Amino acid sequence: MAKVLVFIDHPGASLKKSSLELLTLARSLGGGAVALNGDLSDSAAATFAEYGVEAVLRPATDTLDDFLVAPKAAYLAAAAESTGAGIVLLDNSPEGKEIAARLGIRLNAGVITDVVAVDPDGTAHKSVLAGSYTTACRATTPVSVLTLKANNVTPEPAGAATSPETATVEVPAVAVAARITAREQKVASGRPDLTDARIVVAGGRGMDGDFGPVEDLADALGAAVGASRAATDAGWISHDAQVGQTGKTVSPQLYISAGISGAIQQKAGMQTSKVIVAINKDAESPVFEIADFGIIGDVFDVLPQATAEIKKRKG
Amino acid sequence: MEETLKIVVLVKHVPDAQFDRHLNGEGNTADRDESILSELDEYALEAALQLAEARGGSKAGNQVIALSMGPAGAVNAVKKSLQMGATEGVHLTDDALAGSDAAATSLALAAAVRHLGGVDLVITGMASTDGETSLVPAQLAERLGLPQVTFASTLEVDGGRLTARRDADTSSETVEAPLPAVVSVTDQINEPRYPNFKGIIAAKRKSISTLSLADIGVDPAQVGFAGSWTTVASAEQRPPRTAGTIITDEGDAGIKLVDFLAAQKLL
Numbered sequence: 117m118a119k120v121l122v123f124i125d126h127p128g129a130s131l132k133k134s135s136l137e138l139l140t141l142a143r144s145l146g147g148g149a150v151a152l153n154g155d156l157s158d159s160a161a162a163t164f165a166e167y168g169v170e171a172v173l174r175p176a177t178d179t180l181d182d183f184l185v186a187p188k189a190a191y192l193a194a195a196a197e198s199t200g201a202g203i204v205l206l207d208n209s210p211e212g213k214e215i216a217a218r219l220g221i222r223l224n225a226g227v228i229t230d231v232v233a234v235d236p237d238g239t240a241h242k243s244v245l246a247g248s249y250t251t252a253c254r255a256t257t258p259v260s261v262l263t264l265k266a267n268n269v270t271p272e273p274a275g276a277a278t279s280p281e282t283a284t285v286e287v288p289a290v291a292v293a294a295r296i297t298a299r300e301q302k303v304a305s306g307r308p309d310l311t312d313a314r315i316v317v318a319g320g321r322g323m324d325g326d327f328g329p330v331e332d333l334a335d336a337l338g339a340a341v342g343a344s345r346a347a348t349d350a351g352w353i354s355h356d357a358q359v360g361q362t363g364k365t366v367s368p369q370l371y372i373s374a375g376i377s378g379a380i381q382q383k384a385g386m387q388t389s390k391v392i393v394a395i396n397k398d399a400e401s402p403v404f405e406i407a408d409f410g411i412i413g414d415v416f417d418v419l420p421q422a423t424a425e426i427k428k429r430k431g
Numbered sequence: 432m433e434e435t436l437k438i439v440v441l442v443k444h445v446p447d448a449q450f451d452r453h454l455n456g457e458g459n460t461a462d463r464d465e466s467i468l469s470e471l472d473e474y475a476l477e478a479a480l481q482l483a484e485a486r487g488g489s490k491a492g493n494q495v496i497a498l499s500m501g502p503a504g505a506v507n508a509v510k511k512s513l514q515m516g517a518t519e520g521v522h523l524t525d526d527a528l529a530g531s532d533a534a535a536t537s538l539a540l541a542a543a544v545r546h547l548g549g550v551d552l553v554i555t556g557m558a559s560t561d562g563e564t565s566l567v568p569a570q571l572a573e574r575l576g577l578p579q580v581t582f583a584s585t586l587e588v589d590g591g592r593l594t595a596r597r598d599a600d601t602s603s604e605t606v607e608a609p610l611p612a613v614v615s616v617t618d619q620i621n622e623p624r625y626p627n628f629k630g631i632i633a634a635k636r637k638s639i640s641t642l643s644l645a646d647i648g649v650d651p652a653q654v655g656f657a658g659s660w661t662t663v664a665s666a667e668q669r670p671p672r673t674a675g676t677i678i679t680d681e682g683d684a685g686i687k688l689v690d691f692l693a694a695q696k697l698l
Contacts (some may be wrong), residue, residue: 182581184606185569210565210599214581217569220534226660227533227566239664251666256659294578294608298596301602309600317695337698355619356600362618364469370697387672391695393688399679406672409691413680421685426698428688 120148122169123192123215127152127160127275136271138264139167140206141234141273145203149173151195151285151297153180153188155409161280168274176286180416183293185211189218192289196223196259198285203238204300209311216261226255232268243388260287264311267367280282310340310357315370318359318386319352322375322396322415327353330374336426342366343397344376375415378403409414435492436588439544440517441555443569444508445469468511471556471622478586478616479554480516480624489518491653496521496547500528500539506639512624513634519546520639527644527651532659539654542647544575552593553613557582572613577615579605584620603621623660 124135130404131139150164151172156172164172188378192215196204204219206212213229220227233241240262243250247267255261310316315340319330327341334341342359343352359366361384371389377383378394379400386392387406394407395418404410411418445468451685476497483493499505500523509520509684523543531539553575555568572579583595593612598602598619617625626634644651652658676691678684692698 151512184578186573189573210582211566214569214579217533217566218573220566220660221537221570221573224660228661229566243669246667249666249668252664253661254664255661291576292578292609294612295607296582296604297607298605299602300604302600303603319628328608355598370695376693391697392672393691395688399677404677405674407677408676409688410676410677411680411684411688412677413684417682418680418685420690421683422683422688425689426692429693429698 119201120205121173121192121201122148122150122194122208123204123212124150124152127157128153128154128165128410129157129159131160132312133271134264134266136163136167136208137266137269138207139164139169140271141264141269142205143168144204145234145236145238148203149195149199150199150280151192151250153191156282164178164280165277166273168276168278169280170278172280172282173285173332177286179288181296183290183295185214186218186290187287188231189215189222190290191285192219193222194286195286198283201233204257204259206261208265212263216263220261223258223259223261225259225270226257227261227263228253228255229263231262232266232317234262241413244406258275261324265367267314268368276321277329280402291319305332305341306397308338308340309343310359311364311366313340313366313368314387315339315372316342316359316366316368316389317372317374318344318357318376319347319374320344320376320382321346321350323352323373325345325350325352326416329416329423333372333374333419333423333426336430337370337372339372342371344382373403373407374419375402377401379408434484434588434591435486435487435494436551437494437496437547437549438482438552438554439470439496439498439547439550440476440479440512441540441553441571442472442476442497442508442512443469443556444501468508469556470496471558471579471618472508472512473515474616474618474620475554475556476512476517476616477516477586477621479552479613480585481621482586482588483518494518498523498540498547500524500536502529503666509639511626513637513639514630515624516626516630517606517637519637521642523642523647525644525651525654530656530659531654532661533566533570535658535661536653537567538658539572539644539647539649540571541607542649543576543642544571546642546647551610553577553611555613555615556615557615560638560661567613568613575611575613577613578606578608579615581615582609583616586614586616586620587621615653624626 367388
């Protein structure tokens, strides 16, 4: 009987790194099944085998994507019941957390979000209050539902590949759900997802309306672009890029803060980053209190110079 | 006759993020001594007020009820909501609620919403600024068997249905749901009003009703530490980050930055 159930939504041709992290964590907790939504490509099936997945479950309906969340939670609850999983793992995206929330009620299971590590006994570790505390939490229920933050597990294929069986799960009807009546894809930036990125370059008020130097440095580093609330409120860059208490929380390996004062709102979104670099004209900026490397200087001099130097070194 | 709406807005008092925030005591719960109305809840309240005003406001029978759960201090979030224009305030408070996790909180709130009766819409902010788990609204919707629309950046109601726009990172969606429904709104949906002098005076005449668990028919064993499905076994304060090397640009800081990244193996 599977101990862990991992939810993977639309893997496409190749699984995202965060999905591989979920599969790796699942194996360390005793292994288990994948509950899939969307098409199962040959390459995704091969990856599941490589990562030691025992079974791949698929919904008996293809309408889950027409509605918001509730039917996905119903599907996952049915999948968890059919496999007898004690732990259900999801990604930590807003939708992942929302599915987890509803799933918890359906399974009478405790839900823990923003998890960075799980012990073999099921204890989950996370940081709270904008990274000022780390806590160890447990679900006191027979089943626990955990959402895993990206970049905390190193993806690793299993020692021996498996040949997962495929099974279909009937999805119980949901009385009423919000229906998606139109969907417009946004133009892909080609940059990594802000919340998953290994490196983030973020700009603030000091960019004075011109994010070009931030974007150029981000592209030289293969980084995502972030911004302070002042910059998104001014309309210099899309609201999606906002890092901070009212935006996204990121914890990349490297966070480069350019022209951001680093008020508490902003710090809340980035202070668990491994290495912080700050560039600001004002030597009194609070961001320098938490920066591993700080430069008091003009972003319009320092960023282009760094970008050119990186390009030179990378050849 | 034009439809009237009975809207419940969930408001939360949270530790003010301008100050240091701490976890304390039994169960490692947040210290809320210096607490304020969660900034993100103001957008929810504004959205409710605009829907009500578009239908003739309270004179036409529309209700905007600010509901807060928590100890005595939670009433501050309700008072601020009344000053902004909520028509009534409800404070759900009971000693047995202390230490409730999202599952227990959503159970109590669902009972309170049923107790209020005839609610068309429950509106919340996109997240609380303290617990940051965003679980409660979705769990409330699941317990009430209602559709939920999260991260609405627009919200319209017509003929017993709502239409909202959601902006995600890779796509924008238009979503429809029948009422009653639970909606969480983003900070892009509106510009919350400041309470004006008239609003502050008017708020003094509005009533805040207090509900206990007995009033809403919830067994104390289902909530609080005892009724929660998760427990915080330990909490450790992270050592504060300390400043590293700070240099002043002398024309080569960009190069020095790259040297630093190379030394940290981040290139």
